[in-house]
Amino acid sequence: MRKHKFDTLQLAHRGKTVCAYCGKRTFVNYLYSDGTPVADGECGKCDRADKCGVHVPPREYFKNHQPLTSLYSPRMGKPQRQQPKPPSYINAKDMLNTLQRYERNPFVRFLHSFFDEVTGSEIVDMMVERYAVGTSTKWGGATVYWQIDQYGRIRTGKVMGYNATNGKRIHTQNNYVHSILSERYPNFNLEQCYFGSHLIVEAEHHADLNNAERRRLNIDGEFHPPIWLFESEKAAVIVAIALMWGGAPFTFIPMATSGCGNLNPTFDAKRNPNHKIQVLKNRRVMLFPDAGKFDEWKAQGEKLKGFCQEVYISTVMERGLHPHKVDCDINDGDGFDDCILQYVADGKEIWDLISACYGYQGQWKIV
Known part of the structure; x- marks a missing residue:
């Protein structure tokens, strides 16, 4: 026995x-x-x-x-790994029905009012389409941030209200598609993914083409785009617009955790093949904490040791840590997108801000 x-x-x-x-x-x-x-x-x-x-x-x-x-039961065999319950998915038709009516969408209206004269409306439209930003019938046309995983499966959609004038969230307008359509999706098993996860396939396709050209020209080394991980979906879209404007659309992959607490690389999360964190596995990741959240994100980032290829953390929102001048006001809770918006509003060059946003100079490589 x-x-x-x-x-x-x-x-x-x-x-x-x-x-x-x-x-x-x-x-x-x-x-x-x-x-x-x-x-x-x-x-x-x-x-x-x-x-x-x-x-x-x-x-x-x-x-x-x-x-x-149960460890002391003589009848117990070798412990078996419990298989996680498979996630539920949203029908693609429900997502496609929202990819329109942008004249009613307050977030998209804000983006156009802010960026059209600077970047051109085409870049805004391109990023809205690339990130599958939708328009809900809730609250007169609230924004839908669809969560599509790296395999193109729709996990859910986060519905949020915005002020079209200043681009600020309306915190009382917040829900999820699977909850709004609960009669259509009974017993829904929610397993969220990071906003923008589906863009990894497109970015890697471009990287493969570039790496093939590098090999043809006998240039050593290959490049695979790092993930830039933000807290808010709004930040990911605005940074993507800035990168496209700067001519570097696939150099980095802006994504969002959809909340500070959603960066939580637990033991079980690393083992669950359906968990949102799997998209970070064996990749280079750059964390962008909002102002005041640096220590919290750094502690979570350290748990990615052995899971990611490399993990860095940006100091751009921490004046006491960032080695480069950030020429705008920074308040607690601000994100990197708020810096970009201030630079654009003041007519300042944003590319220097973006190129210096790492700011770690080697010391903020976590793992």
Whole structure:
């Protein structure tokens, strides 16, 4: 009979296996007393101390996967990974029906009133289309930010009201498509994704073309666009407009977490193939915290160690940390898009602001 008490578990120092967290054969399993792994590649320690270094002891593993009281049952077999419930999806027709009536959409109207004379209306229209910004029938034409994952599946749509004059949110106007259409989508299992996740495919297609040309010209190295991760959908769209205006539309991929608390790389999130964080796996990521949220985002970013290829954090909204001059007012809660809007309103050149927004000079590389 197999024993299951914690004092029978030991760390195996031979026969390393593939690490479920970084994909390298550097993982040392914890073993039962009969020599079988507790959870192959998941319960143990990765020897890549500088790149991964994850350590999941049995107590932590069982805490996340099985009630502690069941560990002492002699009939219990090896713990089985619980498969996450598959997410529900929105019908494409419901999204397509919203991609119109932009004359009623306060956010799109604001974008045109602000950028048309500077960038041209074509760039605004292009970014609204690229990000699949829709118009709801709620609140006289509220904005719909569709959450489309990297495989083109529609997770939901976030419906938000805006003031068309100043572009500010109306906080009392906030809902989700699956909730508004609950009769059409009963028992909806919501698994959100980052706003703009679907753009990775298009950006990588352009990168592949550019890298093929680099190889043809015998130029060393390949380039894959990093993800620029913002808190608000509004910020992602405005930064995308600025990048297109500056002639660098696929150099970076602006995306949004749809809220500060949605950047939460937990143990279970990294293992769930349907979780929104999967789009960041093995990629270079740049975090853009709003003013006053730097420490909070930095702490969350450090949890991406071994999951992302590299993670940086921008200091642009922190005057005490940013090495470059940001020539505009910054208040708590402002995002990088607010800086761009102030620069445009004052007739200042925004490309220097964008090119210097990293600001880390090597010291703000988290992992």
